[in-house]
Amino acid sequence: MRDKMTTVHTRRSLLGVSLAGLLVAASPLRAEDVIELEWDDLIPHEGGALEAAAERMGVISHDQISSLPEASDDAPTTDAYDGKLVRIPGFVVPLEYLSTGVTTFILVPYVGACIHVPPPPANQLILVTSETPLEFSGLFEPVWVTGVFGRAALSTDLADIGYAISADKVEPYEG
Template sequence: MRKAYASIAVALFAVQGIFAPAFAADAPIDITWAKLMPPAQQMNALKPKTFFSGSQPAPDDGGPPPPALPEGGFMSVKRKQPGSNQPPRVVTEYNGKRVKIGGYVVPLDFEATSVKEFLLVPFVGACIHVPPPPANQIVYVKSEKGFEIGGQFDPVWVTGTIKTEPAFTGLADAGYTIDADTVEHRKE
């Protein structure tokens, strides 16, 4: 009888040893917004300017900068930002990995209260009330099943496979895309 229990115990440990790595591989990597920012690179020094000046950076071709926009008109024009002719700087080590990240929803495609496509952003009101964060701080999320949104400013957890491919929406440019397995309301 003891030999039977011993052989069952050995078999259970063997099975656990075989399947444990598979279960561990399915566990998502918890990431924060700071981990989505690549290490800082030294940028060319830009001439300081006030926020409301309406001035624009000098063009890449070395020509003179365009004239300042009239007061109040500069907010409605999408201006060329330094480095905008290059893809967004992202952290490629997460490409193809299953991750979990928390943030706030900016709906893009929804039916009533069910959201299927949205931008995940690090703080409330990003892309709506203020200029959008940099592309490496915006994640375009596609949820095939969709999820019920409680309130516009409710925080969520998104779990799914992240890709380091940019997405260009009418609202903001995202540096990452996640195909969401789950979107859960987050308790703060």
């Protein structure tokens, strides 16, 4: 049942990202219209209960740690870039292949994310779909992904994902 719900959730989220892509594709875009993101941009700056409690308590001793609230499994996402054309660097964790290359992958902030346990939080993972298959060169080669960005609530066997990009371009990272 969960797999079926995951598929439904994934399709709905991808549909929203695809529709946003159609809107962007219909208007002329220039290179200066692309927002270059860093991974920290994907974390809302509201702070969480754990950080707030730690600030109130100041420096804490080891035996005080148990009195802190538990960190939430829920990684908040930001809507600041929904429907916008963005560019972000990262590493590829392939999900779907064609004979010509990878069409769906998770973009992760560092090498080995999602391969080792635990995976990064959902607000640090981006599901990338591309109509043009990516000739996959390996897990250790960084890439730039440019495309329409949106929030997504997806769950895969590897991790929960908080964002999605309908990729217009995937290219090797050149710092």
